[in-house]
Amino acid sequence: MQKIEYYKYGGPELMRLEEVEPPAPGKGRVLVRVRAAAANPMDWKIRNGAVKIMTGRRFPRGLGHDFAGIVVAAGEGVTRFKPGDAVFGAMSMRDSGAFAEMVAAAENQLVKKPAGLSYEEVAVLPTVGVTALQSVIGKRGLQPGQSVFINGCLGGVGRAAAQIALMHGASVAGSCRDAAAPDARALGIDPVVGFDFDTAPLKGRFDLVFDTAGTMQFRAARRLLKPGGRIIDINMTPAKMPRAVFSRAFQAVNAKYTPAALETISQAAAQGKLAIPVARAVPLAQAIGALTELERTHTPKGGKLVIVPQAATT
Numbered sequence: 001m002q003k004i005e006y007y008k009y010g011g012p013e014l015m016r017l018e019e020v021e022p023p024a025p026g027k028g029r030v031l032v033r034v035r036a037a038a039a040n041p042m043d044w045k046i047r048n049g050a051v052k053i054m055t056g057r058r059f060p061r062g063l064g065h066d067f068a069g070i071v072v073a074a075g076e077g078v079t080r081f082k083p084g085d086a087v088f089g090a091m092s093m094r095d096s097g098a099f100a101e102m103v104a105a106a107e108n109q110l111v112k113k114p115a116g117l118s119y120e121e122v123a124v125l126p127t128v129g130v131t132a133l134q135s136v137i138g139k140r141g142l143q144p145g146q147s148v149f150i151n152g153c154l155g156g157v158g159r160a161a162a163q164i165a166l167m168h169g170a171s172v173a174g175s176c177r178d179a180a181a182p183d184a185r186a187l188g189i190d191p192v193v194g195f196d197f198d199t200a201p202l203k204g205r206f207d208l209v210f211d212t213a214g215t216m217q218f219r220a221a222r223r224l225l226k227p228g229g230r231i232i233d234i235n236m237t238p239a240k241m242p243r244a245v246f247s248r249a250f251q252a253v254n255a256k257y258t259p260a261a262l263e264t265i266s267q268a269a270a271q272g273k274l275a276i277p278v279a280r281a282v283p284l285a286q287a288i289g290a291l292t293e294l295e296r297t298h299t300p301k302g303g304k305l306v307i308v309p310q311a312a313t314t
């Protein structure tokens, strides 16, 4: 089967499309024929070595986390899936490898695909959907009538967060590139402000500020909060660590792909309440070029890059 791999941490030029043996579905894993896999910034952050302390030094490494496909074999101890099931989910940060014709995925990071949705429609959901859910709702929940500000409201996580917050009866404001403001308003986001917005008119208006882009100054985010409000950050850096420890308003979130979280986003998508547009779909043979372009230029706007393995389309 074909799989995108790399042999050391570094830039996009290190990616190779290789012919490898299909993986064996070990204990607690299922072998899935990938029908669609979606790209996330995390894919190239890992390949660049940004989190090598967690991803280790075993090479070659695969690339890609989010995917949807059909179970072809179940490993020892698997109880929730059988061959023929249509599923979607995510590879863990350590595993990666969804940009391939087949993956051996952990059973507890998968759910069944809703019948009414395509493989592409669900492949784009796991990382952005679970991150948005665990950030916006989290343990504290979000009450109807509460207000949320999303910095980067048209990115993958931002779009998902806006839809999840609106679904829970909250009002949503957000920032995006000026030219994209109509798209944000069409999602129900109001007001919509540019990247370099003035915080003064929005002072003290929000129960939750969700900085998906990781570009907000802490002081600016705090200025937007109502008393008792919280700031969620998903782009932690060592410099932000003390804030996570000492500020009651600041919380760092790292997505955990649990069956419950995946099931929640699956149901929201099946009910038409959560959808992430696909901006571009390419076969595996063109994926390295498309991934390189996405990483270098941050195009395409307006949705996700999806990889549709050649074998699945024939």
Ligand SMILES: NC(=O)c1ccc[n+]([C@@H]2O[C@H](COP(=O)([O-])OP(=O)(O)OC[C@H]3O[C@@H](n4cnc5c(N)ncnc54)[C@H](OP(=O)(O)O)[C@@H]3O)[C@@H](O)[C@H]2O)c1
Pocket: 040, 041, 042, 045, 127, 128, 131, 151, 152, 153, 154, 155, 156, 157, 158, 175, 176, 177, 195, 212, 213, 214, 215, 233, 234, 235, 253, 254, 255, 298, 301
């Ligand atoms: N901690 C976790 O578990 C976790 C999980 C998922 C993602 N993440 C991280 O969260 C970040 C967002 O992920 P994503 O999938 O949503 O990425 P994405 O789809 O690339 O979205 C990023 C968004 O930020 C916008 N943006 C860029 N500069 C901005 C600025 N100065 N002010 C406001 N917005 C700005 C971008 O707008 P344009 O497209 O117009 O430039 C884009 O809409 C990534 O860094 C990712 O690695 C963390």
